[in-house]
Amino acid sequence: MRAYREQAIVLRTHKLGETDRILHLLSTGRGKVRAVAKGVRRPGSRFGGRLEVLSHVDAQLHPGRTLDVVTQVELVHAFSALRSDWTRSACAQTLAEAADRVAQEGERHVALFVLLRESLLALEADPRDPAAVLDAGLLRLASVAGYHPHLRACARCGAPGEHAVLHLDAGGLLCPACAPVGAQPLAEGVLEGLRVLAEAPWEDLDAWASQRDGRIRRSCAALVSSYLAHHLGAPLKGWELVPR
Amino acid sequence: MDYEGPIQDLITELGRLPGIGPKSAQRLAFHLLTVDATDARRLADAITSVKERVRFCEVCFNVSEGPRCRVCRDERRSDEVLCVVEEPRDVVAIERTGEFRGRYHVLGGAISPLDGIGPAQLRVKELLARLSDGAVTEVVIATNTSIEGEATASYLSRQLQPLGVRLTRLAAGLPVGGDLEYADEVTLGRAFAGRTQL
Numbered sequence: 001m002r003a004y005r006e007q008a009i010v011l012r013t014h015k016l017g018e019t020d021r022i023l024h025l026l027s028t029g030r031g032k033v034r035a036v037a038k039g040v041r042r043p044g045s046r047f048g049g050r051l052e053v054l055s056h057v058d059a060q061l062h063p064g065r066t067l068d069v070v071t072q073v074e075l076v077h078a079f080s081a082l083r084s085d086w087t088r089s090a091c092a093q094t095l096a097e098a099a100d101r102v103a104q105e106g107e108r109h110v111a112l113f114v115l116l117r118e119s120l121l122a123l124e125a126d127p128r129d130p131a132a133v134l135d136a137g138l139l140r141l142a143s144v145a146g147y148h149p150h151l152r153a154c155a156r157c158g159a160p161g162e163h164a165v166l167h168l169d170a171g172g173l174l175c176p177a178c179a180p181v182g183a184q185p186l187a188e189g190v191l192e193g194l195r196v197l198a199e200a201p202w203e204d205l206d207a208w209a210s211q212r213d214g215r216i217r218r219s220c221a222a223l224v225s226s227y228l229a230h231h232l233g234a235p236l237k238g239w240e241l242v243p244r
Numbered sequence: 245m246d247y248e249g250p251i252q253d254l255i256t257e258l259g260r261l262p263g264i265g266p267k268s269a270q271r272l273a274f275h276l277l278t279v280d281a282t283d284a285r286r287l288a289d290a291i292t293s294v295k296e297r298v299r300f301c302e303v304c305f306n307v308s309e310g311p312r313c314r315v316c317r318d319e320r321r322s323d324e325v326l327c328v329v330e331e332p333r334d335v336v337a338i339e340r341t342g343e344f345r346g347r348y349h350v351l352g353g354a355i356s357p358l359d360g361i362g363p364a365q366l367r368v369k370e371l372l373a374r375l376s377d378g379a380v381t382e383v384v385i386a387t388n389t390s391i392e393g394e395a396t397a398s399y400l401s402r403q404l405q406p407l408g409v410r411l412t413r414l415a416a417g418l419p420v421g422g423d424l425e426y427a428d429e430v431t432l433g434r435a436f437a438g439r440t441q442l
Binding site: 012017043044046047048049050052053054055073075078080083084085086089090093094096097237238240241242 | 357
């Protein structure tokens with residue numbers, strides 16, 4: 001089989017043997033790729049420094065029997081600012097974790113790649129509230145992965161309106177006719193917050209996060225976290241560790 | 245088909261070790277079958293005593309035979325400089341350089357959101373307690389240069405800044421004997437940022 005070349009973001013790495021690493025890459029053309037990078041844990045490795053988690057690389061890979069092998073790597077963007085700051089590092093790694101969960105091997109998913117890159121760039125721009133960028137990134141990630149939250153119409157019957165009940169399983173708002181009896185309505189400002197997180201341009205997130213009181217921010221964050229946990233099947237490990 | 249009795253038990257146990265698959269386990273087990281009884285006994289004793297006698301040093305959490313490890317018992321070492329590392333193996337790596345004459349603090353890992361390891365799972369509280377008496381004037385953060393190590397360094401620097409100790413981080417740069425043209429951009433960039441006066 002012939003070698004191929006892909007642009008990819010490193011989502012996570014495991015150690016393999018003495019000096020190798022297994023990488024989970026989110027590529028533009030082949031979805032998730034699991035590959036071995038040989039000798040990268042050795043000091044003086046030719047490309048070890050380029051294959052850290054979050055690096056956006058242009059890599060050449062050789063198809064192997066179970067795992068592909070990385071043969072050459074060029075760095076496109078290192079996202080170094082995200083590594084040296086604990087809060088932003090935790091946010092970025094949680095985004096990578098979510099992307100790792102939804103990406104499928106051999107399934108091209110350009111929108112997911114573009115979204116991950118965009119949200120990492122938004123984090124790198126040093127936002128005042130990195131956690132808001134994380135929550136927005138997660139909600140949008142759910143959306144491109146096929147779990148789009150319906151925030152402008154009833155998720156069941158499609159009746160437009162600002163319905164008060166959010167239902168995780170239905171995937172969005174439910175109108176009074178569809179909502180289960182006794183469902184808790186959303187507090188004021190929360191729906192608007194979720195819409196900002198899901199749709200607003202990245203640079204507007206700071207303005208929203210700074211003028212809303214902490215309670216609304218926290219309920220939005222908790223809803224995003226449960227929404228993702230519900231649709232991905234398990235909570236994101238990194239989310240809990242993000243300083244808020 | 246499995247082997248009979250003890251030999252199969254040995255293969256099963258060896259196969260549970262990291263990096264040893266069923267075939268390697270079988271090879272090792274048959275090798276042990278052929279060696280002298282004394283050699284086999286020595287290996288068995290080493291395994292038992294490592295579990296019985298080795299524990300963590302109560303001061304720095306390095307591996308140790310007694311309540312305090314060799315480094316913490318050594319009175320010739322300076323109490324003013326403290327080197328924070330991830331694992332006991334890192335202590336040995338730094339000791340081999342012969343450059344450092346201070347004390348150590350072993351965190352027991354690095355912050356890794358993807359594995360659900362946060363500051364609470366590391367010995368950060370113990371580090372802060374050690375620094376509270378003001379005897380230490382410099383803390384060298386010697387975590388790995390991986391994303392986990394960098395996140396840990398950033399977290400620690402935020403926690404230790406208010407204490408007013410001098411905080412330093414190991415330099416990252418070119419490997420000795422390496423070719424500049426093959427160095428990756430990240431490493432070369434950090435080597436530039438941390439260049440020294442000649």
